[in-house]
Amino acid sequence: MESVGEKLKTARVEKGLSHDQISRETNISIRYLEALETENFNIFPGEPYVLGFLRNYSAYLDLDVQKVISLYRALRIQEQPIPVEQLLKKPSKLPGFIIPFLLILIILGACAFGVYMFITHRQNNQALKTPESRSPVEYTMEGGSIAPRRMYKDDSVLVTVDGNIYKLEIKNIGETVIIYVPGEGEKNLDLNPEGITVDLNDDGRPDLRIIVADFAKNNPDMGALIHFNMIEQTVVVQPPVLNDPQNIVAPPSATNTAIRTTIIPSTQNPYPFTLQVNFQGYCMFRWEILGERDRRGINQRYFQRGQQLDIQAQNLGIRIWASSAQAARFQVIGGGRTYPFEIGAAGEVVVAEILWVRDDDGRNRLVVRRLETGS
Numbered sequence: 001m002e003s004v005g006e007k008l009k010t011a012r013v014e015k016g017l018s019h020d021q022i023s024r025e026t027n028i029s030i031r032y033l034e035a036l037e038t039e040n041f042n043i044f045p046g047e048p049y050v051l052g053f054l055r056n057y058s059a060y061l062d063l064d065v066q067k068v069i070s071l072y073r074a075l076r077i078q079e080q081p082i083p084v085e086q087l088l089k090k091p092s093k094l095p096g097f098i099i100p101f102l103l104i105l106i107i108l109g110a111c112a113f114g115v116y117m118f119i120t121h122r123q124n125n126q127a128l129k130t131p132e133s134r135s136p137v138e139y140t141m142e143g144g145s146i147a148p149r150r151m152y153k154d155d156s157v158l159v160t161v162d163g164n165i166y167k168l169e170i171k172n173i174g175e176t177v178i179i180y181v182p183g184e185g186e187k188n189l190d191l192n193p194e195g196i197t198v199d200l201n202d203d204g205r206p207d208l209r210i211i212v213a214d215f216a217k218n219n220p221d222m223g224a225l226i227h228f229n230m231i232e233q234t235v236v237v238q239p240p241v242l243n244d245p246q247n248i249v250a251p252p253s254a255t256n257t258a259i260r261t262t263i264i265p266s267t268q269n270p271y272p273f274t275l276q277v278n279f280q281g282y283c284m285f286r287w288e289i290l291g292e293r294d295r296r297g298i299n300q301r302y303f304q305r306g307q308q309l310d311i312q313a314q315n316l317g318i319r320i321w322a323s324s325a326q327a328a329r330f331q332v333i334g335g336g337r338t339y340p341f342e343i344g345a346a347g348e349v350v351v352a353e354i355l356w357v358r359d360d361d362g363r364n365r366l367v368v369r370r371l372e373t374g375s
Helices: 004-014 019-026 030-038 047-060 065-079 098-127
Strands: 138-140 145-151 156-161 164-173 177-181 185-189 196-198 208-215 224-230 233-237 255-267 273-279 283-289 298-303 308-313 317-322 328-334 337-341 350-358 364-374
Touching (some): 004 030, 004 047, 004 065, 019 030, 019 047, 030 047, 047 065, 047 208, 177 208, 185 196, 255 337, 308 317
Antiparallel strands (some): 177 185, 233 255, 273 308, 273 328, 283 317, 328 337, 350 364
């Protein structure tokens, strides 16, 4: 039987497509495309992402989506260990002719039952009323987040920003998930771990991140697994001066503003995490583990499209510098979860810190603090 990875790779090669081209047109990173073809499913954040990317990749290659999904599920079943009791089970002592005879009886019985159910179903349908359709559900965001939950067409979410309530509605689930955002209109979302950000109060800064984790295209009855997460922003006057021997940050005479966005919400104690950077284009990138006073703690490299960098941090954080903010995609991996985030726009030179901060109540949050220089 042809494996799911071989089927994807064969279809791609026959069409003369490269991973770079497919990544640009599907928004699936190159490492995930390669993982699907090599059947390295352990690198995905979770099962919904594997299924979602398989659907998108198969549809892009004009393959039978359901057949590819079936191949994947068959592979996962094969990977499950066989119970020892099954391996040690003694062979049947029944005569050889008994088994075919029993199979014939079972088939005949199933056919008779199927005819009976068909006739009964037709008779009952004449008396039954049309089933009542599902009523739309209205969710209210509390605590700055709505955990991933399956939502359906006409469901809505109420989000409060600066004392004003904004209503977001699921308009349709087809080729993409269409969500109406007040002030911005309809947004098309596909499977992407980074999702999209929206500015609800029109102050020029994103307030909310929306991520679609799983949905079946053109099958609205299955709904979509959607995550809503507030982006907390705080303006801090006179941020700490960075000890940067290569003058990445502007001199003290310039005006500095630190914009702080929460990545990991409230937790009792800070813990080590990994910053994962996937490069989408050419980028000069510099990083430093906070708390390392030695100059050897500052690293700098020139990265190309498709490369990946993993930076391990302890309980303080990481300082980064990128020559183009949109040339890299960022996500923090910690506490068994993955948190995607952004640091700036295309072509923008950005300095930022990913670090733990303590709130007034003594709890901790992991935030990204972007350090910008004004004129």
